[in-house]
Amino acid sequence: MIVKVRKLREISIIILLLVIIIIIKQHLHLLLSQFESKSNLKTIGRMIYDAVVIGAGLSGIYALDQILTNKPNAKILVLEATNQIGGRLRTIDGNDFGATWCWPQNDEIVMKLIREFDIQCTSPSATQILVDPFQEEQVRLRGGTHQLVANLANKWKNKFELLLNHPVYRISRIQNMENEIQSKSKDNIVTIYADEEKNQQYLAKHVVIAIPPKICAKKIEFYPNLPNNVSQALNNTDTWMEKASKVFYEFSRPFWREYNANFSMQLSGWFLFDASFDLDGRYILCAFNTGHGDSSTSEKVDLNKIFGPFVHKFLIKSSRHDWSKNKWVNADYCPNNEVVTKSNMCRIGIHPILRNAVASSIHFASTETEYENGHMEGALRSGFRVANEICKMLNCERKTN
Secondary structure (H helix, E strand, O other): HHHHHHHHHHHHHHHHHHHHHHHHHHHHHHHHHHHHHHHHHHHHHHOOOEEEEEEEHHHHHHHHHOOOOOOOOEEEEEOOOOOEEEEEOOEEOEEEOOOOEEOOOOOOOHHHHHHHHHOOEEEEOOOOOOHHHHHHOOOOOOOOOOOOOOOHHHHHOOEEEEEEOOOEEEOOOOOOHHHHHHOOOOOOOEEEEEEOOOHHHHHHHEEEEEEEHHHHHHEEEEEEOOOOOHHHHHHHOOOOOOOOOEEEEEOOOOHHHOOOOOOOOEEEEEEEOOOEEEHHHHEEEEEEEEOOOOOOOOOOOOOOHHOOOOOHHHEEEEEEEEEEHHHOOOOOOOOOOOOOOOOOOOOOOOHHHHHEOOOOOEEEOOHHHHOOOOHHHHHHHHHHHHHHHHHHHOOOOOOOO
């Protein structure tokens, strides 16, 4: 009997010890996590960016260019959701799948960049020739429009940080754990959360949201919530190119010019036109579907019906890009849904509230925010606008140009 009692006591003591060990481990884990949290906060706190730019398209990169032009020592981080810069300026094998044309008499900033980077311009006519852009109503950029973004980024390549594949999912203006940092700075510090799996956090005085407004509304949470009129404007702004598609057909010779020297035609919602590079000995037809009105990107261009079956004798290759299948452009994108809804494309540039900063720290920049919407010039003007706002608050010495 005594032996049983002793065994029971021993078992009870062992159980009690195990419970104590578990409790100690839990408390240690809590203390360690709190310590790590404070340590991480201090690590982050060592770098407060003057500006974090969300989106490495034309708007975002030009905002970066203008801030650094006026404040060369500014600390700037660019966070891009995809694996490349450029946004809707996408040039592949010389073909522009996004923005293509510019209008020299109106596109002041585009022309400034063309001069700065010594970019050649060609005529819009089928038989491509080099031209003085200021003598033309409409021109293309030889080498594609993506070089505008590439040249701007390369210009400052050692002056800013760029992180690809870093989609932003939350922006917080709530100062809780950051109070220690906030108390040491006269600026309102914003916390930007990116790459949800890794939970990366970055601190900044200003945030430039250089992505389409509707994508911003769908992909990014704000704490506290944005003002109602700003949220409504974001949700009610269409995205340029959101339902558009382009197909480029390259041929061994421009046989269509035998029918019409300035060939172009409308076909089931598609606009088919001569996009050749005669200077490079390349002969190309482009089929462009805007994705709005009576068009449908699900329909295909049947070249046989237009030219006859012989067309394939001259076809070298074709390439296509559907912006409707890009989740960072089309807010309605669903990978399991092949039906592409049409876009009215009429609710762009109509919300001036998006041209105002929120709490003097959150700035919206994209072609959709400007009166010059849907053009490269609109994207550039939005970048110029937010850079000007930020430079005034950063007390830059020079004005943006």
